[in-house]
């Protein structure tokens with residue numbers, strides 16, 4: 001979904017922001033295990049950083065549990081506006097902007113002048129934004145039964161897939177993966 005401001009604003013930022021989602025999931029749509037990522041996939045981490053950083057004017061939206069799962073060295077994710085969704089009005093973390101509801105999260109990214117707003121999980125946050133994104137970047141991890149947190153049910157009827165890259169299993173990538181970009185028709 002492309003969010004377009006319909007009034008003539010005076011702020012020094014773009015009036016068009018792309019809403020995008022990014023996820024790694026296994027063959028059973030598992031994305032997480034006991035609050036962490038189930039696999040070590042260096043190629044995916046590098047791609048995630050490069051895509052979500054973009055030109056340095058992007059934001060990431062994540063759930064509070066995903067924020068908690070990030071290693072201390074990576075919080076906040078550098079060179080991106082970190083928007084963290086929580087229902088707890090007292091929740092606070094250095095480097096994060098809290099959003100209590102979906103519209104607020106998008107508003108923060110817009111007000112920050114972001115070119116792209118990346119929805120980065122976890123499961124609860126993917127579910128809330130699935131209908132609001134125009135592109136989903138999926139790394140399919142070629143293994144099953146990885147964890148106890150899943151990507152929400154996704155009706156792909158109006159989506160088309162472009163396979164971009166296959167990465168074999170090696171010393172830095174625990175499993176073979178396929179990276180695709182899904183676009184809403």
Ligand SMILES: NC(=O)c1ccc[n+]([C@@H]2O[C@H](COP(=O)([O-])OP(=O)(O)OC[C@H]3O[C@@H](n4cnc5c(N)ncnc54)[C@H](OP(=O)(O)O)[C@@H]3O)[C@@H](O)[C@H]2O)c1
Pocket residue numbers: 022023024025030031032033034035036037062063064065066067069085086087088091099100101102120121122123124125126128149
């Ligand atoms: N494979 C991947 O690509 C990927 C990506 C990201 C995360 N993950 C994994 O996914 C797991 C975490 O996912 P999760 O679904 O358990 O948690 P999550 O989506 O990261 O965060 C859930 C939290 O978001 C907040 N929240 C949920 N709905 C909300 C709403 N309507 N309004 C405001 N805030 C709301 C709540 O925070 P409060 O409790 O503070 O109110 C809730 O506890 C971890 O294992 C992580 O490693 C995997």
